Amino acid sequence: MRQKIGANADSMKQLNRSTVLHAIQRHKPISKAEIVPITNLTFATVSNIIQELMEAEWIVEAGYGRSSGGRKPILYELSAKKYYAISVDIAVASTTVALVNLYGEVIHKVSTEHEKNENGTCKVELPTIYGLIDLVLEYAEQRKAEVIGIGVSSPGPLNAEKGMILSPPNLTGLDGVAIRDLLQEKYGLMTRLEKDADAAALGEYWFADRKPNMLYVFADRGTGGGILFNGTIYRGFLNGAGELGHATVDIHGPVCRCGNVGCLEMVASGLALERKYNPKSMADLLQASRNGDKEIQEEMDDISSYLATGITNAVNLLNPAEVILGGALVDGYPPMASKIREIVTERCFTRENGVPDISESVFGINGPLIGGTAVIIQQVFEHPEQIMNREK
Missing domain, CATH: 1.10.10.10 (Winged helix-like DNA-binding domain superfamily/Winged helix DNA-binding domain)
Structure with missing residues (x-):
């Protein structure tokens, strides 16, 4: 007793x-x-x-x-001067690793572009990720910064509970890799893995004072979503919640790399933009839209409408208190957020009583990177004895 x-x-x-x-x-x-x-x-x-x-x-x-x-x-x-997290953002086109403090401020970061496959997907390998982490750890040691953990964000699908990346449709090289355990064993640091949009949602909640019930929309090369319920990531059955980009918007549409037909990502993503205007890159096309290219601007408006349709469906289903828009498309095409807000406000089922707050991410394209730190901080704050005991 x-x-x-x-x-x-x-x-x-x-x-x-x-x-x-x-x-x-x-x-x-x-x-x-x-x-x-x-x-x-x-x-x-x-x-x-x-x-x-x-x-x-x-x-x-x-x-x-x-x-x-x-x-x-x-x-x-x-304290902003002693404890830090290492955040690893594995995106489709690049991997970025950063040293981030407890306020979500990036102190130092390094990144590398991924090799592009013939079919348009990209490839990343573990030695590349190890090399970037080594560089950031070396910088942390020079600053006498104490690293409390490694947070990894990656495109889905993945199994966060097992710390395993499964088979991202647009990224190869890490299929079936238990990256959490590999990093934890190699560096002796607590490591956590989350889907990029889930991590970004958590970063908004922790570092931008967002509402605890939220839908985060990641409009980048791929299209994804993250859901928070009472300040905690909602993963759903088999960690599959929030895959906004793989909701069907055209039953007669093209087959997606995920195997579904007519996915939102096939018509509203950086990849869709690049497919249509091959060989131009997403960055070049977004710059063209900002420079006044009417054709690209009309294409971006169409993408905004498709995204708004997907978001409206998600809002009607989930009824979140807040919708956060992040990713390279939102960051690179300023009219997108207002167009999405206008359409969702017009079509949302609850429009007579009100609609969720819809705003842009304060972290822009760095949302998943900042989110990797939030994943570690939430783990430590929920189990502070791990650090307290280590200090003794």
Whole structure:
């Protein structure tokens, strides 16, 4: 019985630490007295946890708040100078690895373009990823930065629970690779794998103060979606939730690389754009649209309409509080967000009562990269004893 009581006490202490860390991250800078009503913990409990977090250098003092009659209260925020995460963004065309602090700020990054296959897909290999991580770890060591984990974002499908990339339709070289375990074993760091759009959604929630029930739309070379429910990634059965790009929009359309027919990604993605205007690249075509090329602008407007149709269907099904638009197409064609917002507002089933907030990602094309850090931070904040025990 004593062991059970002790275990319960340890679990409660872990939960309380996590609750305080969340409060500091979301409301920084914040005083002990302000943390109390947010967490429903006693002032004594909050004070003890603050002391522990200060000793472990997870938080730092951030000046003084306003006085309510006595001494000015000390404010606290997360440390931005000791703990960092390494984020690995495996995109279709390139891989980027970055050292990112607890505020989602990129301190240093390196990247490489992928080799292009004859069929238009791209290829990446593990040694390439290892080399990029080695470079970032070397930089972190020079700065005396303590890396708490590696967060990997990748196109789906994948199995986040097993840490395995399955068979991305537009990317080869990592099919069936258990990348989480391979990286964890090689570098001795906690490693997590998430789908790119899921990671990006989590990054928006953690670092841009977004709503906890959200649909993130990733409009890039491929088209994807990420769903948050109560601040947690919703993966669905067999980790398949959020594949917006592989929803059918044309039952007589072309066969997609995923095996489905008439997928949204076949008509509304950077890959679709490149197929139509081969051999021009997505970047060149987006630049042409910004330079006033009417034909490309009309094509981008069509893509916007298709995306809006897919988003409307998702909004009617999920009823999220917020829709975030990210990726290279949104970033590279400024009118896209407003066109999508207009169409969804007109067609959404709940339009009489209101529609979700629809806005652009604050991180642009770096959404999945920042999201990789959010994946690690959420894991650590939910299990702070891992770091606390390591410090001892």
